Amino acid sequence: MPQMNMIQALNSAMDIMLSRDAAVIVIGEDVGYFGGVFRTTDGLQRKHGEQRVIDAPIAEGGIIGAAIGMGVNGLRPIAEIQFADYIYPGFDQIASQLAKLRYRTGGDFTAPVTIRTPCGGGIRGGQTHSQSPEGLFTHVCGLKVVMPSTPYDAKGLLISAIEDDDPVVFFEPKRLYNGPFDGDADKPAVPWSTHPGGEVPQDYYSLPIGRAELVASGEELTVLCYGTMVHVAQAAAERLQIAADIIDIRTLLPLDVATIKQSVEKTGRCLIVHEATRFSGYGAELSATVVEECFYSLEAPIRRVCGFDTPYPHAFEWEYFPGQKRVMAAMQALLEEG
């Protein structure tokens, strides 16, 4: 099986879809000749041409708005927003237009746009290169929201996102681009070739949007997480030798409630971990879902480990980042309770 890092896997997904479907195009800042600031679209313009892999002016509102128009006119655009922190100039087009077009036209007009955007911290990027704004998008009806945690998932889910007839916001945890980062910044970085999720088939495959994945299983505790935090949670559980169900949510909306329910009914304890800030974050939705679905199985209050409710700092990055220590402390507390 070929080894790929997450950048190569995403590149492969776009390459395959550009080859399979003439309606697919890629548009974004620096995505064409240069191949993207993270090199995710490297070589795609050379192979598929300038009319299909298109450098854009620096205007996120323009990129999303134009992608909607292209989608309405029969294309299947993949719009790259260079950093999730820079998506806000396009927010009106996403939240008021892209998300609601199908509904307000009774299904007559639709725009199957995929918005790819790198998110998350751990790269010393400060408040304008580290944000995790997924919760702003899961609160908008009409959008699907995806965040993979391995190259294998990234490719299969991106292909599904492109094929999806509804708009998908596809978050790429940039700290995972080159390896399965487990939150320990003092350790030498490891490449994806050390992880089974780095084995990625060369050819087309897709993974369903709406299905979570159980990445580790155990009886004591359920951890709900996604993106970089999947690796942090796994490392934390291993260090504590806790037998935990670790569920990679993968597709935040639609949410795979059945997998969550099955697990929490088994373990009775639930920890929610995300990098995004805590207050009104996506974890609140997960928590509410668990209470509604599994109330009588719960043996302890649900706990959340999230980013602190401050802008992402530059100094104190590792104090801010919800790393293994905070996750382990929450795991221990959960097991001691109830």
Place this chain on the structure above:
Amino acid sequence: MSRKPSLNIPHPPARPGDAPDFDYVQISAAGAVERPEVNSSVRSMNHLTDDLVRVMDDEHAAVGPWDPQLDAGELQIGLRNMLLTRLFDAHMVRMQRQGKISFYMQSLGEEAISVAQAMALEPSDMLFPSYRNQGLQISRGRNLMELMCQCLSNTNDMCKGRQMPIMYHWERGNIFSVTGNLTVNYPQAVGWAMAAAIKGEDDIAAAWIGEGATAEADFHHALTFAAVYQAPVILNVVNNQWAISTFQGFAGGERRSFAARGPGYGIASIRVDGNDFLAVHAVTRWAAERARRGIGPALIEHVTYRAGAHSTSDDPSRYRPKDEFAAWPLGDPLQRLQSHMIRFHGWSEAKHSALTEELTDIVTGSWEDACSYGTMSEGPYLDHSELFEDVYKDMPNHLLEQRDELRRQLEED
């Protein structure tokens, strides 16, 4: 003959391996462009958006109506600040390469713009810089050590460790906060100028963005508001030809200049040789007078070249010829001013070397001072509670709890 429609994809004239080619840059002869009265109508000066205001000719003489007539002392200040900006940048790029700071953005080749403009404005005028305007700070007399402390996120960092390097601000120096989000400063500068007008004060505002950033909607917002309210503001577009990997054609510069956007909104607009210290100074003084006398806002396009990488994360050899700067027809702003001063103002190579030495010492001395406030690897360090301060004026309970949680966790370690 019929042709199927296809997208126009702007192409830079040269890519890696090609010979640099700047034929597309429209250049007027030094001294050739007329200087309208400050109170001229916008309609009467459309030509200023296609012409290029230049003062220094090929023999380094200052010629024509835009010559700002600066004396030798003023020129020496300008040269000193440009050289200091360049040496500061070079030092900080080196420190980034050595892992001492996480990131840096230099202004190599664009120093004349910030330095001449800061000199042409009043100290009480409010500046809304982009990330490539460190020359504004230096010209307003900022202690280099303080800029370095910001880049180190140390105990003397004016941002208290909360921002990436180069995102400076200077409240007392009337320089607003640099942010990573492009073009947001443009309408903010207009609003500041509107407030000055509402309050009846004669301070003006100025803002800077790159040509790439003109594509953002905030550019349009700013020009509309500036024109509607005739706000006392100078809006600067630094056209350094490149926006990371995309050349200026991708921001819409293929057919008309960026200055040409202004008249469409009813704003007086001038295209200037951004590497000509004298021309930048003159044009800025003209625009400042216009704004200060309540005649209206101005847009200035500075034609220059980004001689360095976009940032320390960038590798320009992937998208443009390596030797482009050497072929840039408007030369090096520092060398041009130096040559002018050597020919006409008693400057000399010897004086220049001595100045370089003096300023290099200032830079290295400032760095040592800055490091005494802490580095990324050695204390003193900021207090962790700084993480939670200033999110609000008064810390709400949930942040107090999170602050205590972190404190407990760190005490356990």
